[in-house]
Structures are given as structure tokens and as C-alpha cells.
Amino acid sequence: MTIAGLDIGSRTIALVEMDGGGIRHSEVVETTFDPLEQCRVLLEDRGFDLLVATGYGRHLAQANFADRTITEIKAFALGCHEFFPECRTILDIGGQDTKAISLAPGGKVADFQMNDRCAAGTGKFLEVMAAAMGLSLEEMGRIALETEAEVKISSMCTVFAESEVTGLIARGTPRPEIARGLHEAICDRAVSLLKRVGVKREVVFAGGVARNPCLRSLLEHRLGVPLLVPENPQIVGALGAALSANTS
Amino acid sequence: MTDYHDMWKELGIDLDAHDGLLEVLPPMYEENILSQEGRPGGMEYFDFVFSEVHGLRIKELVEHREAGAVVVGTFCTYVPEELIIAAGGICVGLCAGAQVAAEEAEKYLPRNICALIKSSLGFKLAKVCPYIESCDLLVGETTCDGKKKYFEMLGELQPVHIMEVPQMKLEHDRDLWRKEIRRMLERMEEMTGKKIGEKQIRDAIRLVNEKRKALLRLEELRKSDPPVISGRDALLIDQIAFYDDPARLTEKINALCDELEERKKAGVSIGGAHRPRILLSGCPMALPNWKVATLIETSGAVVAMDEMCTGIRYFDNLVEEDAADTEALLDNIADRYLNIHCAIFTPNRERIEHIKQLVEDYDIDAVVHYSLQFCDPYTVEAFSVQREMEKEGVPFLYLETDYSSEDTGQLTTRIQALIEMVGCAEKA
Ligand code: SF4
Ligand code: SF4
Numbered sequence: 001m002t003i004a005g006l007d008i009g010s011r012t013i014a015l016v017e018m019d020g021g022g023i024r025h026s027e028v029v030e031t032t033f034d035p036l037e038q039c040r041v042l043l044e045d046r047g048f049d050l051l052v053a054t055g056y057g058r059h060l061a062q063a064n065f066a067d068r069t070i071t072e073i074k075a076f077a078l079g080c081h082e083f084f085p086e087c088r089t090i091l092d093i094g095g096q097d098t099k100a101i102s103l104a105p106g107g108k109v110a111d112f113q114m115n116d117r118c119a120a121g122t123g124k125f126l127e128v129m130a131a132a133m134g135l136s137l138e139e140m141g142r143i144a145l146e147t148e149a150e151v152k153i154s155s156m157c158t159v160f161a162e163s164e165v166t167g168l169i170a171r172g173t174p175r176p177e178i179a180r181g182l183h184e185a186i187c188d189r190a191v192s193l194l195k196r197v198g199v200k201r202e203v204v205f206a207g208g209v210a211r212n213p214c215l216r217s218l219l220e221h222r223l224g225v226p227l228l229v230p231e232n233p234q235i236v237g238a239l240g241a242a243l244s245a246n247t248s
Numbered sequence: 249m250t251d252y253h254d255m256w257k258e259l260g261i262d263l264d265a266h267d268g269l270l271e272v273l274p275p276m277y278e279e280n281i282l283s284q285e286g287r288p289g290g291m292e293y294f295d296f297v298f299s300e301v302h303g304l305r306i307k308e309l310v311e312h313r314e315a316g317a318v319v320v321g322t323f324c325t326y327v328p329e330e331l332i333i334a335a336g337g338i339c340v341g342l343c344a345g346a347q348v349a350a351e352e353a354e355k356y357l358p359r360n361i362c363a364l365i366k367s368s369l370g371f372k373l374a375k376v377c378p379y380i381e382s383c384d385l386l387v388g389e390t391t392c393d394g395k396k397k398y399f400e401m402l403g404e405l406q407p408v409h410i411m412e413v414p415q416m417k418l419e420h421d422r423d424l425w426r427k428e429i430r431r432m433l434e435r436m437e438e439m440t441g442k443k444i445g446e447k448q449i450r451d452a453i454r455l456v457n458e459k460r461k462a463l464l465r466l467e468e469l470r471k472s473d474p475p476v477i478s479g480r481d482a483l484l485i486d487q488i489a490f491y492d493d494p495a496r497l498t499e500k501i502n503a504l505c506d507e508l509e510e511r512k513k514a515g516v517s518i519g520g521a522h523r524p525r526i527l528l529s530g531c532p533m534a535l536p537n538w539k540v541a542t543l544i545e546t547s548g549a550v551v552a553m554d555e556m557c558t559g560i561r562y563f564d565n566l567v568e569e570d571a572a573d574t575e576a577l578l579d580n581i582a583d584r585y586l587n588i589h590c591a592i593f594t595p596n597r598e599r600i601e602h603i604k605q606l607v608e609d610y611d612i613d614a615v616v617h618y619s620l621q622f623c624d625p626y627t628v629e630a631f632s633v634q635r636e637m638e639k640e641g642v643p644f645l646y647l648e649t650d651y652s653s654e655d656t657g658q659l660t661t662r663i664q665a666l667i668e669m670v671g672c673a674e675k676a
Contacts, residue, residue, distance in 0.1 A: 072661065072665075073661070074665060112669075
């Protein structure tokens, strides 16, 4: 039996197809303004027996083509456990949400925390800040590594932080320092979420932002433990969705 | 349907704005309440009462006042309705469970104030609440800071009596509260120009106790697993209990309970697969705030119990009826009310103990703590509740929200993840 997992996030949509032998296909596309159409393109001409959707667009998928849905919490738990069976704690910084999940030894969700309703501390925050500095996300992550000096960004609110950044630029603060300060701010937020569920090794860092080397090293430094990052952190949710078909 | 526009106009309601409000209620009711499957037949009365929320019940209030009696509005479960009833009055809980005229309210209130207070002022300023406009007196209280200051503002628009609710439960707090009960009684006497006798107090105590007993009987039936009534229907009944006629309401709740007992015997439930049992705890959910309860129940769980002021806090513990004289009756009233465990008190250990007890009695799988954004007492106390639940090994979800619907996506994810989590644990 072939099972497809689809993770419809606010930034990207990931598809994973599994058969008896493991992952046989995976693909990631941008969400755009028309996620449904993006899903159709992604699923066109693909053959599978069952489709499980997760992510923030799962209800949309359920109403249109998915057979089942699970939450991204459960999907990330399953996906991370598959990549790293010793995983006990997960940090996922996505486009809209940041979540910290703690797993029981067998991989089941024991507790979880998510950010409040605003985009503070999420991928969106970094995106808005990169735009305010006229940089791409990747560039911002790269230049943040160029310095040890850091300016403190005190607002976690995306709107306030944006004007703070504008102010710093106007005062001539070097961009690498601002970039580093912004990463520190996100790191603070993530660490406080993680602390609420408890940090047990192994800790897996998943989701799109896990690709950001600056944030990764800041987090490792603050937590004092190495972070495991899946080779393709963006497909963890979709993989978990596909795996869920066999567990329930 | 009867046309009530003349009556509303008399009360000074802004008819256009009010028509707008009445348009959104039926679809909301359909979506949250009527669309549920397996509802007991006895809910018909409550559906009717809700459909006439600004109609028939207001007409009753108008007639009551035409006969020379008073209507008194309250904002908190600490205000003893016995005293209002003993004065021949009708007590109405002034709901503010929907966002109305927030921009208008923000001219007088800071933006970061809880939705209950903001929308309460919104309803008043927009002139769309026939209840508050029917009130001869409003009774506020010194519970949270936001409300205290809000009542000062309200006092400029309408007569307000403030009760001083203590913040601790020491002996001198009890003395103060007993005095406050008497001061409120005097205010009622002054307003009606009539002395309130022992018999009136006794009768009022009995009437309200009967209502509490009926509500407690309903709560007892919510222990059934599979559930014989949904949490949303139970919430609706609690919300209606704040403004409906007490004697009639008691009779209807009891009739519903008879039916639920039959259901239980016959093994009839609200349907669906096995439902994880949730305890909702926290701030009140005033009518028509069903948001979180609906999200929980449409995600496959059941709200098996509510530790809220629109829930057990409203009717737990009766007023002791056995008393020699008026003074003793008044003390009994005071003592019953002081025994409500609201987060405005410190310390408030009793609330946590109560939650623990409910978790056990109602075979609860997880606790969902609901706080309104910017409500200091409950958002802060939630941390202690969480710590205690962790100690007990009870899964706990903290939600902070308001009356808007923009966060339903995020809330749904959290609630569903919680349900997946306790669902998994059960099978393991
Ligand atoms: S939560 Fe506290 S202040 Fe609010 S109605 Fe209940 S008892 Fe009163
Ligand atoms: S919800 Fe909290 S802040 Fe709002 S009125 Fe009640 S106690 Fe006060």
C-alpha cells in the first residue's frame, strides 16, 4: 500500500509518499496564495492509496481530497521519531507557529507548547525583519554569523521590533549585529517554550528555520546540548502524516 | 414571530445596530448549538428561551417594572441574587460574551483590557442590550481592578451600587462581607421604599437554592460516560440561568434531568466514538461565547465539567436554610458567597483543590484552562493550576483568547493535539 502525507504549512507544502520500503518520493513547494492549487499540482499524476494531511491547511485538504487529518504536533512527533528514534524533545520553528514537543520514550506526545497567537518568535518574525533590512532570509542568517557583538532587540512583537530595527539602521548599527540580535531574540523565545516542556536529549530541531545555521548554533550554545537536524527538515511533518496511517 | 421593535424603542435601544446584532445570533446558534447531534428533547425549552433572549424575557421585565417592581443587573457570581429577589426584584446577569462596538469602548478604556469588560461597555455604548437598559440598578463589585475602574465609568451612565468583595478569607474579611450584605439589603430597601422581612429573605433563599439543586442535579448527570448531554448544552443552560425566571427554569432543568436519567438507563448518549473527557476551567463564558467549548466538542471530545463562573462556581454550595432569624439568614447568605473560589482571592488554594476533586469525580482525561487575554487573576493563576496538574499527571492545555475568531485555527490545532495525546495514552 502506498501512503501519501501532505503537510500544508503557511510557507511551504511538503509531500511524502511511502510504500513498504520507506520514502519513495518527496517534494516541497511554496504555499503561495492558492494552497489548494499548489496541492493539486503536487498531487497530479501521483498514485497512492491513502492521503493523510497535516499542517495549518489540513482542514482545507480534508474538505477537498484528503482521507484523514492529524495535527502537526502528532505529525512532527512521528516524523522526528522516525528519523531519530532516541528523540525526546522537538523544536519546530515554522512560518506561523513555533512549537516545542516532548515525547515519551516510545515516541508518543507527552506534552507540547505553542507560541501565542501573534507571530512573535516564528519564522514570520525573521522574514519580516530580513525584509526590513533589505536582505533575504539566507543572507540574514549568514551575516549574523559574521559577528560576536550583538545588539539587544527588546521587542518580541513583530510590529514593534520592526520599528526598533529601522531605528538601529538609522543610527548606523552594523547590519550583522542587528541580524545577530534578532536571532538571539528568536532563540530566547524558543528556549523559553522548550523549558516549559522540559529539555531532554535527544533534541531535534525541525521545520524550515532549522536550516538557519546561526540560530542552530545559538540554540545549541544556550541549551548546552547538540541539536539533531533532519537532512530535510521541511518534510518531517509530511513524513509523520504518512506514518500515522499505520499507527492508528 | 412577535415584533418587539416598539418595546426596544421605549427602552432606548439603537434599533439599527440592534437589528444587526440579532441577525448574527441565529447563525451562530445554529453553528454552535443546534447543529449538535443527539441532543435531549428537553433542550427545546432552552432553545426557545435563547430565541427570545431579547424578546419575551425582556417583555417580562417590562411588565414586572410596570407592576412597580425593580430589575437589578449584576456582573459577578458574588452578588447575592437572594437580596434582589427578597426585594421583589428580578436579578439579571449582564452577559457580555460577544464583541460589540470595541472601537467605541476603546475611547474610554485601554486596549489591553479583558474582552468581558470591553464588550460590556461596548454593549452599553452601542445601546444594544435591552437587559442593561431595563435595569433600575446595577450592582458592581470590587473583584478585579479592571472591573472596579470600569464601574466608575458605568456609574456616570446609570445608577450603580458597589459591593466590596474582600480579597482574602480571614475572619475580618468575613465580617466585612457580612456587613456588605447588609449594606446591599439596605440599598434594596431604599430603592423599593419597602422593608424586607424575614419571610421574604427565607423565600428567596429557598427559591435560589432550588435552582442550584436543579443545576447540581444536571452536573451529577454529566458524570455519565458515554455522556447523556453535551458540554455546550450544559453551558447554554448555565448561561440562561443568569437571566431566566428562577422558578420556571428550575422546573425545566428538572424535567430535562428526568429525561437524562431515562437516557442513562437506556444507554442513550450524545453519540460519536469514545470521547475524551475535558474539564474546562477559568474565566466565565458569557452568552453567546461558545467558541472554545465548540472547538473541543467538534474535535471529538466532550466538555464533561466546567470549573467556571458560567459553571459550577455559580451554583455550588447552598445557602444554609436553617436559621433562627433575619440576622442569621443574612450571615448564611454571606458565608455561602464567600465560599466561591475566584482567582481574585489570595491565597486561592481552594480552587486548585476543587479542580483536583472534579478531575477525580468526573473521570477527567485533560484540563483545558481558558483565560481571557489581559485577565491578570486567571492568566497568572493558570501557572499554579498547571504546576499542580503536572504533579497529578493530568494533561493540561492553557488557552488564552478573546471573543474574536481569528485565532480559531491555532486553538483548534492545540485542542486537537491534546485530544490526540490523551486518545493515544488511553490505547497504550
Ligand atoms: S470570575 Fe471572579 S470576578 Fe468574574 S464573575 Fe466569577 S467570581 Fe466574579
Ligand atoms: S475575566 Fe478577569 S479581567 Fe475580565 S472581568 Fe473577569 S476577573 Fe476581571
